[in-house]
Amino acid sequence: MIENLVIVESPAKAKTIEKFLGKGYTVKSSFGHIRDLEKKDLGVDIEHNFQPQYEISTDKKAIVKELKALAKEAKTVWLASDEDREGEAIAWHLFEVLKLKPENTKRIVFHEITKDAILYAIEHPRSIDKNLVDAQQARRVLDRLVGFEVSPVLWKKVKPSLSAGRVQSVAVKLIVEREREINAFKEQQYYRVCGLFETADKAQVKAEVQERFATKEKTLDYLEACKAATFTVRSVETKPTTRKPAPPFTTSTLQQEASRKLGFSVSQTMSVAQKLYEHGYITYMRTDSVNLSDLAIQTAKAVICETLGAKYSKPRNFATKTKGAQEAHEAIRPTYMNKPAIDGDRNEIQLYELIYKRTLASQMAEAELERTNVVIGLSNHNTSFLATGEVIKFDGFLKVYMESHDDETDDEDSGLLPALAQGDLLNRRSITATEQYTLHPPRYTEASLVKKMENLGIGRPSTYAPTITTIQNRGYISKESREGTARNIEQFELKGNEINSTISKKIFGAEKKKLFPSDMGMVVTDFLSEHFTNIMDYNFTAEAEESLDHIAEGSIQWQKMIGEFYNPFHETVESTLKNSERNSGQRMLGNDPVSGETVSVRIGRFGPMAQIGEGENVRYAGLQKGQLMETITLEEALALFKFPRKLGQFEDKEVSIGIGRFGPYIKHNNAFVSLKKGEDDPGTITLETAIRRIEEKREIDRNKQIRVFDSGIQILNGRFGPYISYNKANYKIPKTCKAEELTEEKCLEIIEKEGTKKKTTTKTATTKKTSTTKKKGNKK
DNA sequence: CAGTGAGCGAGCTTCCGCTTGACTT
Numbered sequence: 047m048i049e050n051l052v053i054v055e056s057p058a059k060a061k062t063i064e065k066f067l068g069k070g071y072t073v074k075s076s077f078g079h080i081r082d083l084e085k086k087d088l089g090v091d092i093e094h095n096f097q098p099q100y101e102i103s104t105d106k107k108a109i110v111k112e113l114k115a116l117a118k119e120a121k122t123v124w125l126a127s128d129e130d131r132e133g134e135a136i137a138w139h140l141f142e143v144l145k146l147k148p149e150n151t152k153r154i155v156f157h158e159i160t161k162d163a164i165l166y167a168i169e170h171p172r173s174i175d176k177n178l179v180d181a182q183q184a185r186r187v188l189d190r191l192v193g194f195e196v197s198p199v200l201w202k203k204v205k206p207s208l209s210a211g212r213v214q215s216v217a218v219k220l221i222v223e224r225e226r227e228i229n230a231f232k233e234q235q236y237y238r239v240c241g242l243f244e245t246a247d248k249a250q251v252k253a254e255v256q257e258r259f260a261t262k263e264k265t266l267d268y269l270e271a272c273k274a275a276t277f278t279v280r281s282v283e284t285k286p287t288t289r290k291p292a293p294p295f296t297t298s299t300l301q302q303e304a305s306r307k308l309g310f311s312v313s314q315t316m317s318v319a320q321k322l323y324e325h326g327y328i329t330y331m332r333t334d335s336v337n338l339s340d341l342a343i344q345t346a347k348a349v350i351c352e353t354l355g356a357k358y359s360k361p362r363n364f365a366t367k368t369k370g371a372q373e374a375h376e377a378i379r380p381t382y383m384n385k386p387a388i389d390g391d392r393n394e395i396q397l398y399e400l401i402y403k404r405t406l407a408s409q410m411a412e413a414e415l416e417r418t419n420v421v422i423g424l425s426n427h428n429t430s431f432l433a434t435g436e437v438i439k440f441d442g443f444l445k446v447y448m449e450s451h452d453d454e455t456d457d458e459d460s461g462l463l464p465a466l467a468q469g470d471l472l473n474r475r476s477i478t479a480t481e482q483y484t485l486h487p488p489r490y491t492e493a494s495l496v497k498k499m500e501n502l503g504i505g506r507p508s509t510y511a512p513t514i515t516t517i518q519n520r521g522y523i524s525k526e527s528r529e530g531t532a533r534n535i536e537q538f539e540l541k542g543n544e545i546n547s548t549i550s551k552k553i554f555g556a557e558k559k560k561l562f563p564s565d566m567g568m569v570v571t572d573f574l575s576e577h578f579t580n581i582m583d584y585n586f587t588a589e590a591e592e593s594l595d596h597i598a599e600g601s602i603q604w605q606k607m608i609g610e611f612y613n614p615f616h617e618t619v620e621s622t623l624k625n626s627e628r629n630s631g632q633r634m635l636g637n638d639p640v641s642g643e644t645v646s647v648r649i650g651r652f653g654p655m656a657q658i659g660e661g662e663n664v665r666y667a668g669l670q671k672g673q674l675m676e677t678i679t680l681e682e683a684l685a686l687f688k689f690p691r692k693l694g695q696f697e698d699k700e701v702s703i704g705i706g707r708f709g710p711y712i713k714h715n716n717a718f719v720s721l722k723k724g725e726d727d728p729g730t731i732t733l734e735t736a737i738r739r740i741e742e743k744r745e746i747d748r749n750k751q752i753r754v755f756d757s758g759i760q761i762l763n764g765r766f767g768p769y770i771s772y773n774k775a776n777y778k779i780p781k782t783c784k785a786e787e788l789t790e791e792k793c794l795e796i797i798e799k800e801g802t803k804k805k806t807t808t809k810t811a812t813t814k815k816t817s818t819t820k821k822k823g824n825k826k
Numbered sequence: 827c828a829g830t831g832a833g834c835g836a837g838c839t840t841c842c843g844c845t846t847g848a849c850t851t
Contacts (some may be wrong), residue, residue: 210840296841
């Protein structure tokens with residue numbers, strides 16, 4: 047017999063709360079939602095007022111059974127899921143599924159896991175807010191209807207297995223639109239002019255001309271003018287400013303800062319944060335709130351006063367401004383503010399330090415700065431130089447933490463300026479004019495996409511990372527790094543009475559871990575934008591949220607809202623299925639100068655491809671990595687048909703050059719060797735070089751083999767250490783075995799064990815395999 | 827992984843938000 051059963055969402059939370067409540071309370075976790083719409087079917091009974099068809103999720107069967115048993119013998123059941131829409135729904139599903147009785151069930155909520163907050167909650171129970179639950183049901187049903195009615199349209203009209211949804215489709219659209227802005231961007235050349243001056247007491251001043259010079263001629267004219275000019279300080283203006291610390295972390299801002307400062311991916315940040323949370327080092331990591339508990343504010347204050355002094359302390363609480371924020375939790379902060387460092391692996395230590403400093407800084411005084419602008423005039427020209435200086439009078443929060451920004455440039459040197467006064471004459475040391483190019487809008491990183499989504503109110507803290515993974519898995523977008531190309535940059539330097547010109551190389555267009563749309567992403571975005579304009583609208587979610595708020599207030603019935611959406615929506619689905627063409631994104635590029643036939647690109651069964659002609663003499667070639675159907679030129683498309691290129695014979699077998707999914711390769715005797723990046727060009731590589739590459743590859747392969755058995759079993763040295771290769775499948779070697787000492791029998795044993803394991807575990811891998819074997823079977 | 831791009835038809839795919847593990851090539 048137990049006195050009280052308390053059910054929360056997270057097991058880590060359960061542990062903490064159990065400690066606070068002590069004897070008489072059993073605290074359990076539901077591990078999130080326990081029930082959801084039917085997995086297989088639509089799960090919504092359209093005919094009967096959108097009645098949701100719920101089922102207990104397979105991975106929750108065991109926990110539901112356990113909770114049921116405990117609830118039965120408990121005197122009072124406390125439903126303590128989060129205080130937001132989803133949390134309220136979880137409480138309601140628990141109530142329904144566990145068959146709880148109203149007279150001994152109590153609903154409690156708290157925003158922070160502190161003893162006071164929990165005890166207060168226990169003293170102030172309420173009942174389940176059915177209106178809020180209905181808002182959640184509407185949200186759930188809406189997402190299901192959109193996802194499960196639009197995706198099948200894509201299967202029919204574009205390609206099987208594709209997906210569409212309220213959140214993911216808009217996320218892809220953001221990336222597609224950005225790519226198009228970049229393609230449409232017209233870069234402009236200009237010159238930037240900087241000067242180095244000297245005061246009478248030999249102090250140096252760096253300044254920049256406020257104007258951009260559009261041409262080389264104008265730039266050189268200006269430098270000529272500088273030759274004869276005298277330079278005078280026209281004005282000195284000093285203004286005190288302050289800088290405020292950023293609020294403590296939410297999921298989104300943590301992902302952004304961890305990306306900028308630590309180079310973490312969005313999902314990496316979340317898994318490291320999860321570990322910190324499970325260890326009890328930080329508060330909950332999926333939150334949209336910047337709120338801190340009073341306890342946290344008080345302990346931060348104590349820490350700051352003790353270690354840095356009272357003048358550094360300025361306790362504050364921040365207001366959440368994010369659209370659609372639900373604020374069920376606190377901001378992400380250290381559990382104990384008096385713990386500046388933790389034990390853990392490198393990533394955990396770094397992320398904790400980031401969270402610690404950010405939280406502490408948020409409770410610190412503003413930094414006081416003094417910004418100085420000095421205008422330097424020329425005697426013979428009305429364009430002036432501007433020197434800026436920034437002096438920190440009081441560092442305040444900057445002592446521990448400074449937020450980073452996406453568009454940071456490192457060449458901004460606004461440090462200390464020497465004492466200058468109006469009318470001071472300055473000596474010209476040197477003036478340099480450097481060729482520049484305007485930059486296209488930046489591609490999204492994972493983290494900047496999350497920021498954008500949050501601004502639009504699309505997605506939730508628990509879904510940012512999974513959504514980004516999904517749209518990559520579907521092949522709509524990919525995270526890539528590109529090397530960029532070197533370009534000659536001209537620089538003119540005026541020193542004394544001479545102007546010297548130098549040329550230096552600078553890399554342009556380099557991208558690091560940026561999000562690029564694929565052809566499929568673009569075709570699907572266009573298709574959806576054409577037929578489902580309202581869902582693709584950036585305001586769709588925001589407007590839906592407004593309706594959900596009305597449901598939560600009790601002013602509309604949830605089925606009414608869904609009905610108003612569904613009826614016209616379903617008609618669009620039907621008419622699109624009936625009337626729209628299959629969409630392969632085909633684009634005509636022109637005519638082949640040799641045959642005169644048309645050249646086009648489109649998405650084929652195996653991805654984007656180029657095509658010459660139609661009917662009998664049709665020829666195909668796949669597009670290369672980095673090429674987009676939207677931007678490929680006729681010349682680039684024609685070049686794809688030059689492969690495979692025959693080079694000649696080696697060891698009585700033909701050597702040819704081809705271009706595959708992973709770039710250009712050499713084919714010889716059914717073996718494949720990649721060309722060397724940056725050195726070999728597939729269009730011009732000679733037989734001699736190709737043979738050298740083949741021989742290099744053979745040498746590497748020889749070193750790869752640890753042991754080879756007659757049965758075909760091989761022990762190889764791979765990227766992740768030694769492994770067993772047999773019948774084109776790879777097997778992991780258990781840590782207890784030494785690769786060099788493995789016998790053939792032992793290998794077979796491992797293969798058998800791994801083989802049977804695979805069937806039960808990796809679902810995605812097995813389904814993929816069956817689909818490919820099917821295709822092969824069909825061909826024969 | 828190194829090429830492919832036909833057509834038929836069965837059977838499958840798919841959403842967003844709550845939670846953790848159990849996966850490792």
